[in-house]
Amino acid sequence: MSPKSAALFQPLTLSGVTLPNRIGVSPMCMYGATNGHAADMHLIHLGRFAMGGAGLVLVEATAIEPRGRISHHDLGLWADSHIAPLRRIADALRAEGTVPGIQLAHAGRRASVREPWRAGAPLDETDAAAGSPPWQTVAPSAVEPGPGWPRPRALTAAEIRTSIDEWAAAARRAVEAGFDVVELHGAHGYLLHQFVSPLSNLRDDEWGGDDERRLRYPLEVVRAVRAEIGDRALLYRVSSIDGPEGGRRIEETVAFAHRLRAEGVDLVDASSGGLSTDRSRDLRVRRTFGYHADFSRSVREAGAGPVATTGYIVDAEQAAMLVENGDTDLLLLGREMLDDPNWPQHARRRLDAEEAAHWHPRFGSAIVPRLGSLQRLVERGEGPLARFGR
Numbered sequence: 510m511s512p513k514s515a516a517l518f519q520p521l522t523l524s525g526v527t528l529p530n531r532i533g534v535s536p537m538c539m540y541g542a543t544n545g546h547a548a549d550m551h552l553i554h555l556g557r558f559a560m561g562g563a564g565l566v567l568v569e570a571t572a573i574e575p576r577g578r579i580s581h582h583d584l585g586l587w588a589d590s591h592i593a594p595l596r597r598i599a600d601a602l603r604a605e606g607t608v609p610g611i612q613l614a615h616a617g618r619r620a621s622v623r624e625p626w627r628a629g630a631p632l633d634e635t636d637a638a639a640g641s642p643p644w645q646t647v648a649p650s651a652v653e654p655g656p657g658w659p660r661p662r663a664l665t666a667a668e669i670r671t672s673i674d675e676w677a678a679a680a681r682r683a684v685e686a687g688f689d690v691v692e693l694h695g696a697h698g699y700l701l702h703q704f705v706s707p708l709s710n711l712r713d714d715e716w717g718g719d720d721e722r723r724l725r726y727p728l729e730v731v732r733a734v735r736a737e738i739g740d741r742a743l744l745y746r747v748s749s750i751d752g753p754e755g756g757r758r759i760e761e762t763v764a765f766a767h768r769l770r771a772e773g774v775d776l777v778d779a780s781s782g783g784l785s786t787d788r789s790r791d792l793r794v795r796r797t798f799g800y801h802a803d804f805s806r807s808v809r810e811a812g813a814g815p816v817a818t819t820g821y822i823v824d825a826e827q828a829a830m831l832v833e834n835g836d837t838d839l840l841l842l843g844r845e846m847l848d849d850p851n852w853p854q855h856a857r858r859r860l861d862a863e864e865a866a867h868w869h870p871r872f873g874s875a876i877v878p879r880l881g882s883l884q885r886l887v888e889r890g891e892g893p894l895a896r897f898g899r
């Protein structure tokens with residue numbers, strides 16, 4: 510293996526789980542579930558990444574209760590009937606050499622919306638007429654995420670307790686479905702994030718009122734989930750900054766990361782933003798290559814354990830350097846993987862890192878010898894357009 514690629518293809522052990530390399534697939538909602546149940550589409554979509562050499566595949570945001578779905582078509586784990594179709598996916602991913610993981614989520618006040626290709630807007634009576642009615646959203650406080658959004662109902666203290674049990678029950682089902690990694694979606698303005706931020710949590714009871722009480726819900730959720738998953742790996746996705754002015758800053762996230770670690774989180778996954786749907790108030794992190802790497806680095810350097818970064822990781826050398834230079838321990842690629850599910854293998858080719866040994870043999874035995882044949886043709890001056898005189 511070439512020295513520059515060594516870090517990228519090192520295993521990473523988190524609790525009792527070892528990822529074979531540092532390339533993971535970030536969770537991505539596909540809006541293709543029926544009443545929370547996974548479909549063949551999910552198996553095919555996620556299976557591509559396993560065969561392409563990813564070390565970890567995280568199944569998209571999966572709701573812990575029906576009200577916590579972003580849309581009518583999100584995956585769920587609030588009922589035992591969700592387990593079997595997800596188990597089929599976890600088993601298939603493992604059989605093809607990757608570690609299967611799943612992200613558990615509750616959208617809170619950002620639930621009840623249309624798919625992104627229908628602008629992700631809140632559902633209304635036109636959707637109801639078409640058979641997809643909106644539902645009453647819930648949140649720590651009755652504050653809309655932005656103009657034009659319905660007002661959520663504040664959860665009662667009793668509902669908060671029930672909700673913690675629902676996270677734990679979903680985690681138990683994730684284990685039953687065969688997942689080795691559970692990620693909690695604590696970012697992007699969804700319920701866990703709503704509890705943490707002073708902009709969305711205006712409570713003045715044991716679940717809000719000061720920093721300590723705002724952290725209580727996520728920390729209790731972590732504790733309850735940790736107790737269910739044994740030595741499987743627990744990841745927590747944070748919004749490193751809230752987004753809107755006056756929101757939480759990276760210094761507060763670093764302190765939170767220490768608390769998460771103390772409750773049994775194995776890795777903090779640094780994303781950002783999403784608290785407000787009002788783009789004009791949002792101090793969005795500028796989208797540049799590796800745009801969350803400063804945040805993951807801050808958490809890592811503060812000694813809050815291993816971290817992941819996500820966002821515009823597109824190039825093999827960039828990815829290798831992010832790990833090697835200590836910006837991150839794990840890379841979570843999203844859209845780049847949708848574009849090229851064989852990205853990890855192509856990264857091996859670029860970095861001269863034992864590509865042949867790591868292809869799935871069914872693919873590798875066909876692809877790798879052909880690379881040599883094609884190379885010899887090119888060396889003889891025969892390009893693919895030679896028959897057209899070019």
Ligand SMILES: Cc1cc2nc3c(=O)[nH]c(=O)nc-3n(C[C@H](O)[C@H](O)[C@H](O)COP(=O)(O)O)c2cc1C
Pocket residue numbers: 535536537538539569570612694696697746780819820821822841842843844845846
């Ligand atoms: C179609 C799509 C769906 C997404 N769904 C989720 C999700 O379910 N949970 C989550 O934490 N992030 C979600 N994200 C964010 C991605 O996981 C990822 O962090 C982000 O796209 C940045 O990485 P990229 O530049 O490699 O795409 C989604 C992104 C896309 C494009």
